[in-house]
Amino acid sequence: MISRKNMGSPSPLLLITLVLGVCFATYNLVTMVMHNRSISKLTIYNSDGGIFVDPIIKMPESVRKLKRAKMPFHVALTATDAPYSKWQCRIMYYWYKKQKDLPGSEMGGFTRILHSGNPDNLMNEIPTVIVDPLPAGLDRGYIVLNRPWAFVQWLEKATIEEEYVLMAEPDHIFITPLPNLAHGGYPAAFPFFYIKPDQNEKLLRKFFPEEMGPVTNIDPIGNSPVIIKKELLEKIAPTWMNVSLKMKDDPETDKTFGWVLEMYAYAVASALHGVQHVLQKDFMLQPPWDLEIGKKYIIHYTYGCDYNMKGELTYGKIGEWRFDKRSFLQGPPPRNLPLPPPGVPESVVTLVKMVNEATANIPNWAAE
Numbered sequence: 001m002i003s004r005k006n007m008g009s010p011s012p013l014l015l016i017t018l019v020l021g022v023c024f025a026t027y028n029l030v031t032m033v034m035h036n037r038s039i040s041k042l043t044i045y046n047s048d049g050g051i052f053v054d055p056i057i058k059m060p061e062s063v064r065k066l067k068r069a070k071m072p073f074h075v076a077l078t079a080t081d082a083p084y085s086k087w088q089c090r091i092m093y094y095w096y097k098k099q100k101d102l103p104g105s106e107m108g109g110f111t112r113i114l115h116s117g118n119p120d121n122l123m124n125e126i127p128t129v130i131v132d133p134l135p136a137g138l139d140r141g142y143i144v145l146n147r148p149w150a151f152v153q154w155l156e157k158a159t160i161e162e163e164y165v166l167m168a169e170p171d172h173i174f175i176t177p178l179p180n181l182a183h184g185g186y187p188a189a190f191p192f193f194y195i196k197p198d199q200n201e202k203l204l205r206k207f208f209p210e211e212m213g214p215v216t217n218i219d220p221i222g223n224s225p226v227i228i229k230k231e232l233l234e235k236i237a238p239t240w241m242n243v244s245l246k247m248k249d250d251p252e253t254d255k256t257f258g259w260v261l262e263m264y265a266y267a268v269a270s271a272l273h274g275v276q277h278v279l280q281k282d283f284m285l286q287p288p289w290d291l292e293i294g295k296k297y298i299i300h301y302t303y304g305c306d307y308n309m310k311g312e313l314t315y316g317k318i319g320e321w322r323f324d325k326r327s328f329l330q331g332p333p334p335r336n337l338p339l340p341p342p343g344v345p346e347s348v349v350t351l352v353k354m355v356n357e358a359t360a361n362i363p364n365w366a367a368e
Contacts, residue, residue, distance in 0.1 A: 070106055071106055071163065071180040072106050072108035072162045072163075072164070073106060073107065073108055073162050073165060073166045073180050074108050074160050074161070074164070074165050074166065074230075075096060075107060075109070075111070075166045076165050076166065076167055077089060077093075077110070077112045077168045077169065077170065078112075078113045078115060078147045078150050078167075079113065079114055079170055080114070080116055080143065081114060081116040081118065081120040083329070083330055084325075084328065084329045085170050086120070086122055086332075086368065087328065087332035088170035088325065089122065089170045090122070090125070090362050090365075091355060091358040091359070091362075092168070092170055092174075093112070094358040094362055095173050096110055096174055099174040099178065103177065104176070104179055105178060106179045107166075107177070108161065109127070109160075110127050111127055111154070111158065112126045112127065112128045112129070113128075113129055113131055113154045114129065114130050115133050115147070115149070115150040116133060117130065118130065121367065121368075129154055129157070129158055131150050131153035132149075132153065133149075134146050140248065142261070142262075144262045145244055145245070145248060145262060147223065147262060148244050148266070149241050151167070151233065151240075152238055152241055160230055162230070163230060164180055164182060164227055165228055165229075165233055166178070166226070167225065167228070169224045169225075171325060173351070174298060175296060175297060175350070176295075176296075178297045178298070180227055181227050182227045182228065182229070183278050185229070185232075187227060187228035187229065187270075188226065188227045188228075188280045188283065189225070189226045189277035189283070190221065190226075190281070191280075191281060192220060194260065195263055195264065197215045197216065197220060197264075200257075203256055203257075204218060204264070206246075206253065207247065207265075208268050208272065212271065212272060217271045218270075218271045219271070219276060219277045219279065220267070220279070221270075221279070222260070222263030222266055223263065223266035225298060225300075228275075236275060239269040239272055239273065240265055240266050240269035243272075247261050247264065282294070282296055282297065283296070283297060283298060284297060284298035285298070285300070285347055286300045286302060286303060287299065287303065287345065287348045287351055288305045288313055288348055291346065291347055292346050299347070299350070299354070301323075301325055301351055304322060304324030304325075304326065305323045305324065305344075305351070306319030307320070307322070309321065309341045310341070311342055311344045320341075321338070321340050321344075323337065323348070323351065323352055323355075332365060332366065332368070334359075335356070335359045335360055335365060336359075337352055337356055337359075339353070
């Protein structure tokens, strides 16, 4: 007979067995949830690889300690044949070649995806694949609407040796050798502060139905810079193109999202395919708002840099000293641009020095 005393006091062996069983069940549950994409946003805040996640669901150890054998990625740059695009591509390709083979780099091949439909005078300078633009009038003057269509065509016709692809833009400069920032099946992307899915739920529900989950499943990103497995991009790209066109056809969405519409479309398309990105803040910096280079990998010179001669930012007003890519819409900037005045942040000084180095070393720089 089992005594009442023994029933009230389980043996240490039984307790240990129960604890181990609960731990094993919890591990399996977490693993299952991870595999079904119920993970919160993954954010790497620095180049040391610190990943901050929802404290309830942690990164699998296999992903956390992934740094591993070298995983090269193909650099894919979408571009037009306009002078404004061409001079930026030349500078970008110059710095790609400078950084590609340095220690720490996992850069593989390079392709300029030219979506003008015709060859131009950079064919012998930059590896290029020609694809068709959207049918006349379909982009309605929104030229970047050609980007997803360009990727769809390139992925169908090109032979890409690398397993991963970096989607890049002409106004990117590689500051340091770029490693593969993706983590296993999670692509790496830069988080943009102005992409706010949670504040645009009403609009986004037109393209991301409620059965797909909360709008917070949509990452605050655009398509560039993104390092992603080629097989994932092949799935996302057609959806990205279709969502972009549907957003452009919706007057309310078009008006609200404006120039970043195609960025939202990529984020939505990724979420529709259940793809979530590691948000890598060190991916790039954007002068003049980011002041220091730090451990960043790419300079994105999308904003104008305007300063007075005291080195003070003039906040939207044309300064006594300025560098703005839009000042050179019709042709390339001259060689040997003047450096900014004392007191201007390191990021801006570095940008101008890198532009000057590239233009000094690229043959026939003045050619359009």
